[in-house]
Amino acid sequence: MRSDLLALASSLAAREERFALVTVVRREPPSSARVGDAAVVTADGEYHGWVGGGCTRSTVLREALRAIADGEPRLLSLSPDAPGAERPGIVALPMTCDSGGTVEIYVEPVLPLPRLLLFGNSAAVQVLARLGHAMGYRVEVIDADADPAAFPGAERVLRELAPDKVAPGAHVLVATMSERDLDVIAAVAPRAPAYLGIIASPRRFAQLRDALLARGLPRGAVERIAAPAGLDIGARTPEEIALSIMAQIVERRRRPARESARAGDATPAGASPREAADPVCGMSVATAGARHHARVKGRTYYFCCEGCRAKFLADPARYATSGAEAGGP
Numbered sequence: 001m002r003s004d005l006l007a008l009a010s011s012l013a014a015r016e017e018r019f020a021l022v023t024v025v026r027r028e029p030p031s032s033a034r035v036g037d038a039a040v041v042t043a044d045g046e047y048h049g050w051v052g053g054g055c056t057r058s059t060v061l062r063e064a065l066r067a068i069a070d071g072e073p074r075l076l077s078l079s080p081d082a083p084g085a086e087r088p089g090i091v092a093l094p095m096t097c098d099s100g101g102t103v104e105i106y107v108e109p110v111l112p113l114p115r116l117l118l119f120g121n122s123a124a125v126q127v128l129a130r131l132g133h134a135m136g137y138r139v140e141v142i143d144a145d146a147d148p149a150a151f152p153g154a155e156r157v158l159r160e161l162a163p164d165k166v167a168p169g170a171h172v173l174v175a176t177m178s179e180r181d182l183d184v185i186a187a188v189a190p191r192a193p194a195y196l197g198i199i200a201s202p203r204r205f206a207q208l209r210d211a212l213l214a215r216g217l218p219r220g221a222v223e224r225i226a227a228p229a230g231l232d233i234g235a236r237t238p239e240e241i242a243l244s245i246m247a248q249i250v251e252r253r254r255r256p257a258r259e260s261a262r263a264g265d266a267t268p269a270g271a272s273p274r275e276a277a278d279p280v281c282g283m284s285v286a287t288a289g290a291r292h293h294a295r296v297k298g299r300t301y302y303f304c305c306e307g308c309r310a311k312f313l314a315d316p317a318r319y320a321t322s323g324a325e326a327g328g329p
Contacts, residue, residue: 020064028101056078056105063076067109072109077103094283116172118141120174124238127241140161143157
């Protein structure tokens with residue numbers, strides 16, 4: 001891979017930004033790509049590098065955004081004869097434009113490690129910190145009385161954490177078991193955590209729930225709080241409680257993919273990037289980062305390559321009425 005792409009990937013990883021590494025692993029002439037050609041695609045659709053022109057770039061951008069969204073790598077085969085390219089483990093995609101040859105491209109999403117924020121200092125929190133670290137989470141413990149020696153796997157042990165420092169998408173457990181519960185939850189919930197659980201009895205949480213609603217926290221956000229935290233496995237010891245909470249975090253984290261698999265969809269619900277159909281060739285184009293587009297009579301159309309855009313602009317009436325979905329403004 002080119003040194004500038006390696007530097008970019010390193011910078012994105014250091015900033016904990018989601019991106020995908022894209023590499024050509026096989027080609028058949030007359031494809032212009034070469035084995036080893038590479039690109040970096042960011043979550044907002046920026047495309048750096050080169051793995052082919054025209055339809056190849058558009059298709060790779062779309063599939064890379066999907067990979068960033070669902071976290072799953074994929075091996076793409078772009079060929080004029082897509083059905084003939086179908087093999088186990090390969091996503092066969094048609095090359096609908098004039099480009100010839102076949103190219104196979106590996107798309108690998110690079111995602112930041114999931115964060116586990118633990119507010120509290122109980123024995124169950126100490127076990128959960130060790131368990132989260134063993135499972136690859138970046139663990140942070142927030143408690144004024146926490147002893148760093150009790151949390152050897154934690155990345156940081158803090159006395160307090162400002163609400164704006166809670167990363168969206170973090171997995172959060174509130175186990176302060178005090179009046180601070182209310183303040184912590186009210187501060188964390190608006191940050192859109194992937195998981196927010198609290199160790200509290202049903203009676204205690206009922207009081208907190210009313211207080212949170214009285215503070216103006218949206219009802220939907222309150223209802224998403226796991227209370228009491230953890231799957232109901234009859235847990236009693238700190239180790240069992242920590243296990244039940246970690247299991248619930250995993251269950252919620254994997255739920256979209258499981259529901260999508262049951263529905264027979266290859267991409268988790270809601271994870272796909274916004275797309276539009278090229279009105280000339282019909283190829284699906286990711287609108288984020290799309291290089292080729294045109295605005296006609298108040299509607300924006302997206303194209304897989306400049307060739308399709310040129311055909312469209314030569315006779316917009318022919319293609320604009322074809323029923324293809326156009327993008328937004």
